[in-house]
Amino acid sequence: MPPLRTKRPYAKAFLCAVVIFIIGMGVFFAGADLLPSPEGFSEAMGRLAVNVILPALLTGFMARRAVRPWSMGKIVSIFLLTFALLAVVQALSYGTSAILT
Numbered sequence: 001m002p003p004l005r006t007k008r009p010y011a012k013a014f015l016c017a018v019v020i021f022i023i024g025m026g027v028f029f030a031g032a033d034l035l036p037s038p039e040g041f042s043e044a045m046g047r048l049a050v051n052v053i054l055p056a057l058l059t060g061f062m063a064r065r066a067v068r069p070w071s072m073g074k075i076v077s078i079f080l081l082t083f084a085l086l087a088v089v090q091a092l093s094y095g096t097s098a099i100l101t
Helices: 009-030 038-065 072-093
Strands: none
Touching (some): 009 072, 038 072
């Protein structure tokens, strides 16, 4: 009997990415007048895209390589954890003032 694997792990992880991206777009559109220029808005959208794609790829890879199948709840939890860790690393790369603002 072959080992059970998670069905469509990348699709499930990218579903999480799409949901977070849509929420992020809503936040950006709500605060679009606070950004200094259209270039600032497009840069923020690009950063958001990268910040949701990388955790989706990592989560999908980990779920695919797992010995036991992952539930959707575990995929969402791991995605949110990697998303938060990436956000903290990115904020720290800009200095501690990025976390406070």
